[in-house]
Amino acid sequence: MKAVVWQGVNRMGVETVPDPQILQPTDAIVRVTKTAICGSDLHLMDGYVPSMVHGDIVGHEFMGEVVEVGAEVRKVKVGDRVIVPFPIACGKCWYCQKGLTSLCDNSNPNPGLAEKFWGYSPAGLYGYSHITGGYAGGQAQFARTVYADANLYKVPEGLTDEQVLFLTDILPTGYMGAEHCNIHGGDVVAVFGCGPVGLFGIASAFLLGAERVIAIDRFPERLEMARSYGAETINYEEENVFERLREMTGGRGPDSVMDAVGLEAQAHGFLGVADAVKQTTRVLESDRPHALRAAIMACRKGGTVSVPGVYGGLADKIPVGAFMNKGLTMRTGQTHVHRYLDTLTGHIQRGEIDPTRIITHRLSLEEAPHAYEIFKHKHDGCIKCVLDPWADPKDHAPVK
Amino acid sequence: MTRDHQDSRRESPQNSSPAERLLFGGLGAGLIALSLRQRGGMGVVLGTGGALLLAGAAMGQGLGETLTRVRRTEDDHIKVQKAVTIGLDAGELYTFWRDFENLPRFMDHLESVKVQGEGGQRSHWVAKAPAGTSVEWDAEITADEPGRRIAWRSLEGATVPNEGEVEFRPAPGDRGTEIHVSLTYRPPGGTLGATVARLLGEDPDVQIGQDLRRLKRLLEVGHVPTTEGQSSGRKGPMKAEAKMYDNRRTS
Numbered sequence: 052m053k054a055v056v057w058q059g060v061n062r063m064g065v066e067t068v069p070d071p072q073i074l075q076p077t078d079a080i081v082r083v084t085k086t087a088i089c090g091s092d093l094h095l096m097d098g099y100v101p102s103m104v105h106g107d108i109v110g111h112e113f114m115g116e117v118v119e120v121g122a123e124v125r126k127v128k129v130g131d132r133v134i135v136p137f138p139i140a141c142g143k144c145w146y147c148q149k150g151l152t153s154l155c156d157n158s159n160p161n162p163g164l165a166e167k168f169w170g171y172s173p174a175g176l177y178g179y180s181h182i183t184g185g186y187a188g189g190q191a192q193f194a195r196t197v198y199a200d201a202n203l204y205k206v207p208e209g210l211t212d213e214q215v216l217f218l219t220d221i222l223p224t225g226y227m228g229a230e231h232c233n234i235h236g237g238d239v240v241a242v243f244g245c246g247p248v249g250l251f252g253i254a255s256a257f258l259l260g261a262e263r264v265i266a267i268d269r270f271p272e273r274l275e276m277a278r279s280y281g282a283e284t285i286n287y288e289e290e291n292v293f294e295r296l297r298e299m300t301g302g303r304g305p306d307s308v309m310d311a312v313g314l315e316a317q318a319h320g321f322l323g324v325a326d327a328v329k330q331t332t333r334v335l336e337s338d339r340p341h342a343l344r345a346a347i348m349a350c351r352k353g354g355t356v357s358v359p360g361v362y363g364g365l366a367d368k369i370p371v372g373a374f375m376n377k378g379l380t381m382r383t384g385q386t387h388v389h390r391y392l393d394t395l396t397g398h399i400q401r402g403e404i405d406p407t408r409i410i411t412h413r414l415s416l417e418e419a420p421h422a423y424e425i426f427k428h429k430h431d432g433c434i435k436c437v438l439d440p441w442a443d444p445k446d447h448a449p450v451k
Numbered sequence: 452m453t454r455d456h457q458d459s460r461r462e463s464p465q466n467s468s469p470a471e472r473l474l475f476g477g478l479g480a481g482l483i484a485l486s487l488r489q490r491g492g493m494g495v496v497l498g499t500g501g502a503l504l505l506a507g508a509a510m511g512q513g514l515g516e517t518l519t520r521v522r523r524t525e526d527d528h529i530k531v532q533k534a535v536t537i538g539l540d541a542g543e544l545y546t547f548w549r550d551f552e553n554l555p556r557f558m559d560h561l562e563s564v565k566v567q568g569e570g571g572q573r574s575h576w577v578a579k580a581p582a583g584t585s586v587e588w589d590a591e592i593t594a595d596e597p598g599r600r601i602a603w604r605s606l607e608g609a610t611v612p613n614e615g616e617v618e619f620r621p622a623p624g625d626r627g628t629e630i631h632v633s634l635t636y637r638p639p640g641g642t643l644g645a646t647v648a649r650l651l652g653e654d655p656d657v658q659i660g661q662d663l664r665r666l667k668r669l670l671e672v673g674h675v676p677t678t679e680g681q682s683s684g685r686k687g688p689m690k691a692e693a694k695m696y697d698n699r700r701t702s
Contacts, residue, residue, distance in 0.1 A: 052682075054684065056683075056684035058684075068683060068684045069682040070682065071681060071682045072681075072682075074677060074678075074680050074681065075674055075677065076674070077672075077673075077674070104685070105684075105685070106683045106685030106686065107683060107684075108682065108683055108684065123673070141671065141676075142672075143671045143672050144538060144671055144672075145536075145625070145626055145627070148538075148625075156667070156671075157667070157668045157671060157672050157676065158676055159676070160677050160678055162664065163657075163661070175676065184676070185678050186678055186681070187681045187682055187683060197676060198672075
């Protein structure tokens, strides 16, 4: 089959690799019908997530049709149309029982490495380095999925692939980011980053009762899309974000601030340069935490900072004094995708969220290297790419 | 030097004997001196090695222990204590453990355990030892409190005299049961043997941790997850690199 393979820093290639097989009785093989490139895949591409090995198949936003099931799979049947949540739940451990599926105790086959980095190992993830298990990902024509009964979610009749594809990651991630904002009626929420997660975060914040949402980015097309979701916007290259937020909230500061940027934040000035230099060493600092710093500083006293953005290791100059003295709360985590699926599918069916609006590019799997390039550099107005593993690149009319 | 009073169980902060410290310290200083006369990469390697040895001597810890934090009791036993929480009740876990023939299902270094005689008090153990050999011994149960605790020890004549104890404590709320395991044993050739064994990847501390995790996965989910045999775009030498990261076991 064809698959997108990590071939080293800044090298995502398409290769022909062996088809996946059932390895354990709770596995299922999915014929992938649609897959997407996520912002966190860019961290892999850029080489900031350790323990990637040349040849790893990437991709953690994918869906398709079940073509084979292992002997112990009961609920999932061949022919089912399913989405595959990116964190892997065993379905049995205390965390899974509590709905905290991205913290599953049992699904990472390689927990020793994660324990060295983070103290304890969270769930295994598809296509996301060997720290999170080294599972082959879903940017491929077929994928092996594990603990099928606990993870594969049947797509209700009448919904298209593109309507449900983002349930695998970014839509619940934006939603959980908004849920973590602890929104009460009348609250003003600021969202750093208007990529896919930020945009869904904005939409979710309104669904959860935010009075106003203020979105921060520098790309006009993203700010435009944020406005179309109902947000007011700040372009951080043109204005002082802290002062602008302060003024827009009558001097109070936003009640909650969401960091939908993560470990490769853009920053100007000395700290930004220092972060960039330190991060290239991978040792002095693994993460560029500029958005997190800004979020902590901007948040009102007693407010909440929500961090759906991905961080990996160590970051410097976090304003912990501001965090403590202002009495802030921080809520973070990889998304517990499974717990949001019913709720979000309902929102999609009722037309309250239209996930397809953020798609700017539809390409074949063959064109993945190009898709990674334009997504990384935000060329051609790229906000989100969806890949069709079975499309012939020649048949492809560019989307506009 | 086994002593029969309570103190022999106490952890000793400085494990190396004065002679050991002098020997390794001298060796370290020598290596550093040698490194100063070497050019390029070799000098760095020698210097680093020397510094490690010297530091180990200064802290009263052997090199192997400095690197791997092995805990040795004063009477030269190695002691490992680990705990895991499993979402089953203490009774079920006790029953599973009490049948010692189940132990090799999650304890990696065990080849087999055969229960012998009346009431299953005695058992014959076969363990994988470093370099592809095996070690065998007989053991007896020394304490047996259903649903709470099991203790055992090897009988006279074991190559690796050892004793073990497992306690099953109800975890708070709906968290299941805490399993607390404590293993004490004297490896062949005292500490040196332990150091050799650990260099061969038979680190008892890490091993027991992995064993308990395997037990948890076996009992909560039915098997241990694996990526062994999945597809990838890997070519020759890369396979070895991935192996370093990947779990190599299927259960």
